[in-house]
Structure formats: C-alpha cells, structure tokens
Amino acid sequence: MISEITEIVIYTLIxxxxxxxxxxxxxxxxxxxxxxxxxxxxxxxVRTGMFSSKAELFRAALMEYLDKVSSVAKYYDSKIIFxxxxxxxxxxxxxxxxxxxxxxxxxxxxxxxxxxxxxxxYRDADGKIIKDVEFNGKITKIDGYIITSSGLATDAxxxxxxxxxxxxxxxxxxxxxxxxxxxxxxxNLRPLGTxxxxxxxxxxxxxxxxxxxxxxxxxxxxxxxxxxxxxxxxNRKYTGDLxxxxxxxxxxxxxxxxxxxxxxx
Numbered sequence: 051m052i053s054e055i056t057e058i059v060i061y062t063l064i065x066x067x068x069x070x071x072x073x074x075x076x077x078x079x080x081x082x083x084x085x086x087x088x089x090x091x092x093x094x095x096v097r098t099g100m101f102s103s104k105a106e107l108f109r110a111a112l113m114e115y116l117d118k119v120s121s122v123a124k125y126y127d128s129k130i131i132f133x134x135x136x137x138x139x140x141x142x143x144x145x146x147x148x149x150x151x152x153x154x155x156x157x158x159x160x161x162x163x164x165x166x167x168x169x170x171x172y173r174d175a176d177g178k179i180i181k182d183v184e185f186n187g188k189i190t191k192i193d194g195y196i197i198t199s200s201g202l203a204t205d206a207x208x209x210x211x212x213x214x215x216x217x218x219x220x221x222x223x224x225x226x227x228x229x230x231x232x233x234x235x236x237x238n239l240r241p242l243g244t245x246x247x248x249x250x251x252x253x254x255x256x257x258x259x260x261x262x263x264x265x266x267x268x269x270x271x272x273x274x275x276x277x278x279x280x281x282x283x284x285n286r287k288y289t290g291d292l293x294x295x296x297x298x299x300x301x302x303x304x305x306x307x308x309x310x311x312x313x314x315x
Contacts, residue, residue: 140241141234144261147243148201149273154188155280155304156198156247156256157270157288159297163249163256165189165198166301166312167274189313194251195222196315200273201244201261209246219250223257223265230263245273251315272304280304 084092092104101107132138154167167188172180190197192213199206212229213222226246233239246259258273259265270288272280283304292300294314302310 138234141262144241144243148245148261149275149277151200151203151274152188153272153274153276153280153305154198154200154247155270155272155284155301156196156249157284157292157297157300158249158254158256158290159292159294160290161294162314163196163251163254164294164297164301164312164314165196165247165249166298166305166310167198168305168307169309169311187311189311191313191315194315195219196249196251196313197246198273199244199246200277202242203244205242205244206246209242209244213248219253222248226259227263227265230259230261234262247271247273249315 092107095101096104096107101110152167152170154165156163156165174180188198190210192210195213197210197213199209209226209229212225215225226248230242233242241261243261245261248257248259249255250257255267255269256271257265257267258271269290270281270284272284284300287300287303298310298312301312302308
C-alpha cells in the first residue's frame with residue numbers, strides 16, 4: 051500500500067511538475083499544491099483508516115521514497131561502477147583523500163628541481179612541541195627522480211616502489227598511470243587515495259598524477275592542504291630563470307614558512 055502511495059506522491063510532485071509551496075513555520079513543515087482529483091483520491095485513502103491524516107500519509111510516502119533513493123546511492127557508493135550520471139563515486143572519494151596531508155610544493159629552476167614542505171612539528175594537547183619525534187619525510191629521491199605525495203602515505207609508498215623498478219621516465223609515467231588505473235577496475239580493490247608528484251631531472255619537468263591515473267606535465271605544482279592557494283602564488287611569481295637561492299626563497303614565500311624542508315635534484 052505504501053509503495054502505491056509513494057508512486058502517487060512522486061507522480062503528483064514530479065511528473066506533473068507541480069509547484070511546491072514551502073512556508074518555513076517549522077523545519078518539518080512542507081505545504082504542497084496538488085490537483086483536486088488527486089486530493090480527493092488521497093482523502094479516500096485517509097478515510098480507510100490506515101493514516102490519521104494526509105500529512106501522515108505524505109510523510110510515510112516520502113520516507114519510503116527517500117529510503118529507496120538512499121539504497122540506490124549506497125549501491126553506487128560502495129562499488130567501482132558508473133552511476134546513472136556517469137560518475138564513479140569511489141574515484142571521487144579517493145581524489146578527496148588524495149588532497150589531505152601536509153602541503154608540499156615543487157618547481158623547476160635553472161639548475162634543477164626543488165620540492166619543499168613546511169617543517170613539521172608534533173604537538174601535544176597544550177600546543178607544546180614534542181621533542182625527539184622523527185618525522186617520516188615526504189620527499190624521496192631515487193636516481194634522477196624526486197618524488198612526493200599527498201593523501202594516504204601507504205598508497206604512495208606502493209607506487210614509489212614501482213618507481214624503483216623503472217629507469218626511463220616515459221616508461222615510468224606509463225607504468226604509474228597503469229597502476230592507478232588497475233585499482234579502478236576490480237570490485238576487490240579500492241582506488242589509490244594518493245596524488246603523486248614526480249620531478250624528472252633529465253626532462254627538467256614535473257609530472258603529477260591523480261587517483262584516476264590521469265597525469266600532466268608542468269614546471270610547478272603543489273599537493274596537500276591549501277594546494278590551490280600555493281599554485282595561485284606560484285602562477286603569479288614563478289619564472290623559469292630562477293637560480294637555486296631564488297627557488298628556495300620562493301618556496302619559503304608560497305609555503306608561508308621560514309622553516310621548510312626541501313630536497314633538490
């Protein structure tokens with residue numbers, strides 16, 4: 051019976067494209083304008099005694115409808131599958147995860163490539179620095195590559211392991227993209243929740259990957275918390291003829307910190 055009522059309510063509100071008038075007297079009150087014929091039918095349903103009022107009937111119908119919508123959304127949420135709108139929610143969630151973490155920036159300068167992030171400090175509940183805590187660095191150098199990431203550190207470590215197996219940068223970029231892609235194909239896996247930024251010394255450029263496997267080349271970029279503001283600053287201030295000292299100074303400037311950790315290749 052409820053299902054039939056749900057169909058009537060949704061048919062009335064959506065198919066007929068009727069206006070819905072909301073008077074915000076309380077958060078739970080919605081007033082609906084419906085055709086007389088439908089109103090008379092709803093009155094007859096109320097008179098059967100199943101519902102004490104039309105408001106109760108509508109509430110039950112809408113709750114069932116929302117439950118159905120929720121179950122559909124959860125289905126696409128929990129699987130690596132296209133939704134009706136053409137979205138893969140799991141990849142979108144992975145992309146959100148990949149934006150988290152300590153911000154790190156990188157740029158190409160005249161003599162090489164620099165990656166940097168603010169010096170990290172562990173603090174207690176009172177805000178005091180905890181001494182003698184070693185922070186696992188965010189920047190790794192392997193032969194002619196410099197690598198950093200944001201998001202889930204263990205996912206990044208998995209990809210960095212692949213970098214150790216490759217030497218030619220074109221092969222490397224293709225392999226990393228395929229690894230990301232592989233994790234979007236199986237229901238037994240989840241997408242990798244990390245973004246990767248790799249500086250390639252011989253090519254004098256930076257390649258950036260997102261969790262879908264998409265990548266692009268650039269001369270500067272940033273990952274992690276506040277990355278958009280950092281990229282905006284780099285876009286305004288970066289020039290390709292920076293020397294080493296100027297590159298370090300620019301890193302301090304865009305990261306808004308005099309205490310930075312950096313690596314150069």
